[in-house]
Amino acid sequence: MRLATWNVNSLLARMPRVVEWLPRVRPDVLCLQETKLADVAFPSAELRELGYESAVDGDGRYNGVAILSRVGLDDVSRGFLREPGNPQRERRSIAATCGPLRIWSIYVPNGRELDSPHYTYKLEWLTALREAAREELAGARPLVLCGDFNVAPRDQDVWDPSAFVGLTHVTAPERQAIAELVALGLTDIQPRALKGAPFTYWDYRAGMFHKGCGMRIDLMLLDDSISSRVTDAYIDRDARKGQKPSDHAPIVVDLADPL
DNA sequence: ATGTCGTGGACGCCACGA
Numbered sequence: 100m101r102l103a104t105w106n107v108n109s110l111l112a113r114m115p116r117v118v119e120w121l122p123r124v125r126p127d128v129l130c131l132q133e134t135k136l137a138d139v140a141f142p143s144a145e146l147r148e149l150g151y152e153s154a155v156d157g158d159g160r161y162n163g164v165a166i167l168s169r170v171g172l173d174d175v176s177r178g179f180l181r182e183p184g185n186p187q188r189e190r191r192s193i194a195a196t197c198g199p200l201r202i203w204s205i206y207v208p209n210g211r212e213l214d215s216p217h218y219t220y221k222l223e224w225l226t227a228l229r230e231a232a233r234e235e236l237a238g239a240r241p242l243v244l245c246g247d248f249n250v251a252p253r254d255q256d257v258w259d260p261s262a263f264v265g266l267t268h269v270t271a272p273e274r275q276a277i278a279e280l281v282a283l284g285l286t287d288i289q290p291r292a293l294k295g296a297p298f299t300y301w302d303y304r305a306g307m308f309h310k311g312c313g314m315r316i317d318l319m320l321l322d323d324s325i326s327s328r329v330t331d332a333y334i335d336r337d338a339r340k341g342q343k344p345s346d347h348a349p350i351v352v353d354l355a356d357p358l
Numbered sequence: 359a360t361g362t363c364g365t366g367g368a369c370g371c372c373a374c375g376a
Contacts, residue, residue: 108376109364133376135365160365161375209376249376302376303362346363346376 100170100356101126104204104245104319105338105349106300110134110165113345114142120338121149124351127170128197130204132247134163141165156193163190164206164246170198179231183223191224194235199358200325201238205246210267218267221249225276229283236284241322241358244285247300247347248318252277252287256315258296268316277318286326288319290350293336300347301339308339319350328354 103126107113110131121129129151134141136157143153150169156177157163166172173196178188185208194203205228210221235242250273254260263269281287290297298313307313319332331353339348 112364133364211375303364305359305361307362343363 104130106132106347132206244320258312285320290332
């Protein structure tokens with residue numbers, strides 16, 4: 100079984116890239132973040148022609164998440180219990196049962212600046228996510244929690260730790276939140292990079308991609324019970340190249356069958 | 359070099375989020 104997660108930074112703008120990528124890489128499940136599309140505008144028919152069902156949660160300009168699956172898409176759930184809002188609930192999480200797995204596609208708030216209310220919101224959101232994940236881990240199916248976490252878990256997950264002093268994504272509270280999530284019984288799968296450091300995001304500005312200045316902020320957290328089933332995991336760095344790329348690359352994880 | 363993108367409002371440029 101092949102799983103993937105990709106922050107596409109507008110699915111409408113990224114459809115040419117996604118439509119080229121899906122039939123070539125053929126994931127069984129693809130989790131999307133930052134679709135930036137209202138549900139009514141989601142290109143479900145075009146994706147269905149490629150063999151994928153869609154579960155979506157979006158309301159327009161910002162955020163928006165989805166799960167595409169060709170192995171079943173049941174018991175769809177949007178948001179989670181006691182999810183904080185900004186001030187209303189944002190479209191940052193969707194869950195579905197895809198074959199043998201319970202899969203969550205999540206988009207953690209960015210946090211902006213350390214003194215911003217958005218940073219507090221990010222930490223509260225991560226705490227609530229942890230409690231929701233604790234409940235899900237008690238369920239019948241192994242849990243996959245993946246998406247854009249907007250946190251680089253370790254110093255080696257950013258191109259230069261000294262460049263991030265005083266910035267979000269690397270602070271102790273953010274890293275602690277990820278560590279507590281993982282401690283519930285999840286494994287942070289370490290994908291091999293096809294070239295260079297194992298980053299999943301490179302800022303569009305200042306030629307950061309070409310300089311190799313990226314971050315690993317997209318994560319695939321697998322239930323400990325299936326982490327030994329991983330046969331391969333990689334970051335598709337090539338997806339960050341070429342015409343109109345997202346600023347994130349997809350993570351692809353292969354699991355041995357049957358689970 | 360805060361140097362790029364993407365969206366949407368109101369119009370060819372700005373605000374906002376990342």
